[in-house]
Amino acid sequence: MTAKPKVGVYICHCGINIASTVDVETVEEYAQKLPNVKVARTYSYMCSEPGQVLIKEDIKEQGLNRIVVASCSPRMHEPTFRKAIQEAGLNPYFLEMANIREQCSWVHEDTGEATEKAKKLITASVAKVRLLEALESKEVDAEPAALVIGAGIAGIQAALDIADAGFKTYLVEKTPSVGGRMAQLDKTFPTLDCSACILTPKMVDCASHPNIELLSYSEVEEVGGYIGNFDVKVRKKARYVDFDKCTGCGDCASECRVADRFPSEFDQGMGKRSAIYLPFPQAVPAKYTIDPESCLYLSRGKCGKSPKCQEVCGAGAINFEQEDEFVEFKVGAIIVATGFDPFDASRKPEYGYDDYPNVITGMEMERLVSASGPTGGKVLISNGEEEIEPKEVAFIKCVGSRDESVGNEYCSRVCCMYTAKQAHLIREKLPDANIRIYYMDVRAFGKGYEEFYDRVRRENVRYIRGNPSEIFKRGNKLVVKAEDTLTSTPLEDEVDMVVLGVGLEPRADMRKMMDLLRLSQSPDRFFLEAHPKLRPVDTATDGVFLAGCCQGPKDIPDTVAQAKGAASSALIPLARGKVTIDAQVAEVNETTCRGCGFCVEICPYSAIEMVTVNQFGHEVEVARVNEALCKGCGSCSAACLSDSIQPKSFRDRQILPQIAALGAMK
Amino acid sequence: MSTESQTFTEKYDLLGCIQCGRCTGGCPVTVRADLNVRQFVNDAYDEDKLGQLARLAEIWDCTACHTCAVRCPKGLKPLEVLIGLRSMIVESGKVEPTVRDALQSVLLEGNPWEKPRATRQDWMEGLDVKIAEPGVHVENLFFVCCTNAYDPRVQVTAKNLVKLLNKAGVDYAFLPEDESCCGSEVFTLGEEGLFEMTVEDNTEYLNEFKADRMVTLSPHCFTTYNTHFPDLKNPVIHYTQLMDELIQEGKLAWKGELAKKIVYHDPCYLGKQSGIFDEPRRVLKSIPGVELLEFERSRERSLCCEGGGGKMWVESESKKERLAETRIKDAKELGADIVAAACPFCVLTLEDAMKTLGYEEEMRVAEIMELLGEFTEA
Ligand SMILES: Cc1cc2nc3c(=O)[nH]c(=O)nc-3n(C[C@H](O)[C@H](O)[C@H](O)COP(=O)(O)OP(=O)(O)OC[C@H]3O[C@@H](n4cnc5c(N)ncnc54)[C@H](O)[C@@H]3O)c2cc1C
Ligand code: SF4
Ligand code: SF4
Ligand code: SF4
Ligand code: SF4
């Protein structure tokens, strides 16, 4: 230790947050007498400009070289005070915060006891601050490129923004086409723009943008590295069609020996596709793909005398020898935009979704009313006996949402509005139909939403307050068993068609993404953001951001807004070209390290690896910390039997005196 | 129990209710009775009104089918609010004499049928039945159920079971005659004190027996043990699960064939409440010649027969068609020769309905075990 410690202690009132419970003057007097303390002061708001000036002037005038701020949790203001003391010429890590708000004034009522506790916390901080060492944060270069995973509207928008800012963007989409769920929608609430009309231009843009490399029908296999320097490996699945040769003419699909035999994923199984297919007419890229499971040649080794598609493809694009390819690249930031799964209505067997063809989901309804859908936009449905145009139509909201019996407590936020939209679309097509919507609450919170709901009601769409309990068949009618709760009338409502307003669920395959990128889930099982209000697009992994429904249910306006937010966050390291690496990371004492590797196992961020070094002429294995990955959590330190790995600023010799100070005080 | 200090609102989590109406919407008795269970969940919040609510006749129309509880999105058990109101009446002593006698009989004789305990095992006469002894391990310990033990119509379930178990060489034993009522109907009739006592006594009694599992004959015992007896040591299963197992393992063989159309009625306590749908169907389907039909309202959407919830002792005031009659008519329309059930109450109510409708000549109501007894051998 160079200079003798001269400590300044700054006790914050936090308005009355602290001062009404803690007697700050008594604490100030007490602190002045602590060993090595040169100055102790109180102030109404330490984080304010004058508060910071107070500290800076003392540093200069009194020659302070260590600072303790007794105020709130370090989460919010540690960076504030670090910056302040740095401006006054001190190393920013010569700071210690005593949390006398969250850990003291907010949780205690008795002033006497709270004051005593504040004293203890400050004593402990003073004990530690004297032992802190000067640390330097480092900067490393950031790769000026981004990876966006998932090409629904969220991923498309994020990729376009980053690419427009001038950075290379890799857009990886699992299915053969970009577009996501929005591509399946007919019109969109509340303005009723045609979904394809507003989405298709963006889909085309992201395929033709000079800065975007679109990797469709691909999946991310490996991600290594850290913010600014991620190493990514992507598997491009074999389409069995030569991407460059295929002209998208579609001769193959119409001539395919099993043409129009398989349920089309895009049409929610209501329409059919061939084994070689384009998911939908506006698909981007407009390149055909062979589904190996339905293709006769690929699944059974034989398709007539020779594969029909091969015979008819004038471009010679069919290539059964094609294999999965791998591409590897480096990026500085990653955006996850993998979207959602619609709730599987089979999980509510009381609604008979598996039994009755005229009980359909909202997603299926989108296809049914779409001009490009399986019925060409005519509302026609089978009642089990014949195809009919329904006269009596019922919607049920909150299917699979707000329902603990299926484990989904949350509201899906779009089904109130999309049922209203679909009711409107049916009203347009079937002016004489009797349409009712069974609801528990109507949540019309967005811009123009309440107005839209109002309009739909006035188009003679009846809203019945009650969530139906059961659907069964009587004759050729469906009976919706419900209660009109506003009149306390149990109902057996006979209808021709029921639309289940299914909610949004986290994707069933999200686990893979979590493992790849070390993401976690919030209680609703969607991806967890770093802070629900202040860091809504960040994750616990630096450099990895969230956009769209993978973070929670949302409509298109919110999805796009979040995608733009994620893009701007991802652009920060790319535009700076550098990322700062925190200095409070773990450090290994290579002479005492036994090379056991316990720390490697325990580190939650995979930040430690074993390396071979030469010590006194012997080759030995020791642990080495990747400072860019280390979060300074200290897990390794707890695991190490020889105390050889310790986070800086949290070394034993720094925190044991702090703990001792707490214990010694009575 | 701590229930003493809890208010009605706390005990039944009334504040958790969002008044969605799924409970009443699903309630099967709304088509014939004035019961609106959601309204009760709403109104019971007002403690001053409880006395008035408890006097409403419709609280006795609930069959405890539990549809309301299964459908509730917030995890409430709306029917228990009705049971709570029933218990106020039971406590005041102003119950129907039939109910009073049934409860008294459970207390004194361990069964609600006003039969002496000493005759609980009369059904075993002429059969070679293995009887369990405390502390002596057995694979399958059988709990017969008061109704199966005493009611001459359904005793056949237990009798046939014994014959099959003996033939198939299953390691089993029935509980001795000090077996007592599981309390299912005591609970639903609202005799809280007696039910608490039943839980304590039966837990202590049943835990004296060592078994891999306890096999129940009635879905009511099955579900009651699984939901209200947290301290039982032996896992509890229903006999249809065991039969299914024996058939899969090839331990039962068929003699002759049953060239009949059978429709299976899901008992609420077995299906809706406990999720046992496939085993009874597999068992029936395995009988050679059987054509298994399905009700439109089956499995999770099965229609209650109105046998539970203490309804054996309380007659509904409604003059509208009984649900069991609706069920039998549906079966007739399907062209079923046999309506099969795996519950003594279902058999009694459905058979009664069949007789009322005058279908005895062309149709039959049968316990699954009845059919198995006629067409299997080990
Ligand atoms: C029936 C229905 C109607 C709706 N109507 C409207 C409306 O009218 N107006 C409105 O504003 N909102 C509406 N919505 C909501 C709208 O669909 C969503 O807001 C929007 O689709 C969210 O977009 P996204 O990009 O987050 O997710 P998605 O659309 O789900 O896109 C995610 C994309 O990521 C891809 N992906 C997933 N996992 C991976 C992986 N591991 N690797 C690579 N790619 C992957 C998927 O294939 C998909 O292309 C509706 C929703 C439903 C269910
Ligand atoms: S026939 Fe050939 S070029 Fe035409 S869409 Fe099919 S694969 Fe492409
Ligand atoms: S948005 Fe509306 S329909 Fe969807 S879960 Fe929320 S309240 Fe229910
Ligand atoms: S401090 Fe935490 S993140 Fe850093 S190396 Fe140790 S265990 Fe890993
Ligand atoms: S189903 Fe549950 S939440 Fe809905 S009204 Fe009934 S008790 Fe309340």
Ligand code: SF4
């Ligand atoms: S248990 Fe059955 S009969 Fe009783 S209130 Fe609930 S749904 Fe109705």
